[in-house]
Amino acid sequence: MPVNDALARLVARAQPRFRTTAEFVEATLREAILTGAIAPGTPLRQEDLAETFGVSRMPVREALRQLEARALAEFHPHRGAVVAEISATDAADIGAIRMALEPMALRLSLPGLTTDDLAQAEELIAEMDGETDPGRMGELNRRFHMTLYGRAGRPRLLALAEQHLLAADRYLRFQFAALGYQPRSQDEHRALLDACRAGDGATAERLVAEHVGEAAEQLAAFLKDRVAG
Amino acid sequence: MPVNDALARLVARAQPRFRTTAEFVEATLREAILTGAIAPGTPLRQEDLAETFGVSRMPVREALRQLEARALAEFHPHRGAVVAEISATDAADIGAIRMALEPMALRLSLPGLTTDDLAQAEELIAEMDGETDPGRMGELNRRFHMTLYGRAGRPRLLALAEQHLLAADRYLRFQFAALGYQPRSQDEHRALLDACRAGDGATAERLVAEHVGEAAEQLAAFLKDRVAG
DNA sequence: TGCCAGGATATTGTATCCAATCTAACACTG
DNA sequence: CAGTGTTAGATTGGATACAATATCCTGGCA
Numbered sequence: 357m358p359v360n361d362a363l364a365r366l367v368a369r370a371q372p373r374f375r376t377t378a379e380f381v382e383a384t385l386r387e388a389i390l391t392g393a394i395a396p397g398t399p400l401r402q403e404d405l406a407e408t409f410g411v412s413r414m415p416v417r418e419a420l421r422q423l424e425a426r427a428l429a430e431f432h433p434h435r436g437a438v439v440a441e442i443s444a445t446d447a448a449d450i451g452a453i454r455m456a457l458e459p460m461a462l463r464l465s466l467p468g469l470t471t472d473d474l475a476q477a478e479e480l481i482a483e484m485d486g487e488t489d490p491g492r493m494g495e496l497n498r499r500f501h502m503t504l505y506g507r508a509g510r511p512r513l514l515a516l517a518e519q520h521l522l523a524a525d526r527y528l529r530f531q532f533a534a535l536g537y538q539p540r541s542q543d544e545h546r547a548l549l550d551a552c553r554a555g556d557g558a559t560a561e562r563l564v565a566e567h568v569g570e571a572a573e574q575l576a577a578f579l580k581d582r583v584a585g
Numbered sequence: 586m587p588v589n590d591a592l593a594r595l596v597a598r599a600q601p602r603f604r605t606t607a608e609f610v611e612a613t614l615r616e617a618i619l620t621g622a623i624a625p626g627t628p629l630r631q632e633d634l635a636e637t638f639g640v641s642r643m644p645v646r647e648a649l650r651q652l653e654a655r656a657l658a659e660f661h662p663h664r665g666a667v668v669a670e671i672s673a674t675d676a677a678d679i680g681a682i683r684m685a686l687e688p689m690a691l692r693l694s695l696p697g698l699t700t701d702d703l704a705q706a707e708e709l710i711a712e713m714d715g716e717t718d719p720g721r722m723g724e725l726n727r728r729f730h731m732t733l734y735g736r737a738g739r740p741r742l743l744a745l746a747e748q749h750l751l752a753a754d755r756y757l758r759f760q761f762a763a764l765g766y767q768p769r770s771q772d773e774h775r776a777l778l779d780a781c782r783a784g785d786g787a788t789a790e791r792l793v794a795e796h797v798g799e800a801a802e803q804l805a806a807f808l809k810d811r812v813a814g
Numbered sequence: 815t816g817c818c819a820g821g822a823t824a825t826t827g828t829a830t831c832c833a834a835t836c837t838a839a840c841a842c843t844g
Numbered sequence: 845c846a847g848t849g850t851t852a853g854a855t856t857g858g859a860t861a862c863a864a865t866a867t868c869c870t871g872g873c874a
Binding site for chain 1 (some may be wrong): 604605607643646647648650651653654655656660662674675677678679681682684685686688689690693737739740741742745
């Protein structure tokens with residue numbers, strides 16, 4: 357029973373902080389890795405991180421373990437953790453996982469999609485049209501996809517799908533470098549949205565699979581000679 | 586450059602020990618949770634676990650964080666961690682994820698399957714025939730599926746598939762309680778193996794999706810009135 | 815009854831200490 | 845000079861003690 361609701365909202369917004377220090381460190385590092393702010397292969401030295409975050413080593417170690425479980429960091433015993441490397445294999449892996457999860461998410465979500473959802477998806481496509489910043493583009497693309505999947509009513513499936521959409525963002529700058537990606541992708545987005553509007557589940561599923569698959573193939577071809585693996 | 590390959594294999598087999606105490610604790614707890622040795626909702630008190638394992642609280646906390654990242658434990662700040670609850674929703678979630686991942690894994694693996702793989706799969710089916718112990722049954726079933734997916738050449742996809750096969754094991758005792766499951770499941774296993782032998786990818790994919798989907802539906806119906814969510 | 819103040823209990827985080835071990839550089843040896 | 849000890853330094857892995865904080869419970873009080 358707060359004094360009033362407006363205040364309650366203010367308070368709620370003022371503390372979207374984290375529940376524990378370890379979670380704060382984990383979330384911050386995760387974002388830094390996914391956006392590329394910390395390059396693959398970078399050593400994650402506990403002492404340095406602790407100092408950077410102004411915390412002790414224990415929450416840092418907890419955070420690193422969580423990152424390891426999410427395949428964002430690799431542990432080498434007595435040598436420390438490093439930011440997980442990117443590779444053509446890894447990109448193909450993420451592409452295959454997305455190709456599996458996202459059509460399923462869309463299938464379950466489609467019957468529940470509201471006109472509001474569809475309008476929001478359309479707006480996100482429009483926003484993407486002019487966007488040139490990879491980071492912002494990744495976020496918009498992710499929100500577009502997750503908007504379409506959001507009514508699946510399968511929290512775990514959705515979390516997994518989002519996690520791999522985020523993982524794909526690590527390869528976004530390569531995706532941009534592979535010319536001609538964006539326009540085609542936008543066409544595919546529109547076709548996908550149309551199928552969803554029409555309630556055509558089979559087509560929508562096929563389109564999202566193709567959309568993800570094409571991007572993955574293009575990326576794999578581009579990475580082949582540029583990175584290891 | 587190992588001296589020779591036989592030695593390399595021996596070395597690889599000789600050190601599947603754990604690299605650190607934290608990893609030992611994590612692996613042991615994970616197994617205990619997945620097999621049901623620790624019931625859902627059980628508090629995971631750091632001090633108790635530390636004493637049980639004969640270690641300090643630090644590796645225990647790292648292990649708990651990893652379990653959290655794998656959705657096997659839930660953290661309630663300042664109240665501690667508990668073994669993740671099971672629920673009809675969660676079971677449906679896992680079923681949907683398996684239905685998405687496993688046909689994809691099979692699709693990628695099928696062209697690479699050897700006659701040895703197929704023979705091993707057949708052997709596993711035979712072993713399952715007489716099995717009545719749920720834990721052993723889960724392991725055989727998991728090995729059967731993973732044998733078929735093993736040539737996908739997508740480590741991350743396979744790890745994810747295996748993780749959710751393991752997660753499904755938490756519901757195995759319910760699966761057994763739902764009568765008539767096993768014989769039908771075995772028929773499906775044989776049909777799936779036949780399709781793989783014939784190299785009929787489309788049929789194999791469909792069969793594995795149906796196989797997983799049917800089991801999930803049956804389980805959901807059974808759980809509906811028996812557990813929360 | 816309702817509530818709220820305060821204590822018991824557990825977790826969370828900090829600060830130190832020490833052992834294990836990996837790396838790298840150097841010296842030694844045949 | 846290639847290959848093999850050896851040593852020193854740095855970093856992680858783990859233990860321990862302690863402080864801070866949040867939750868739950870309970871008992872007094874209106």
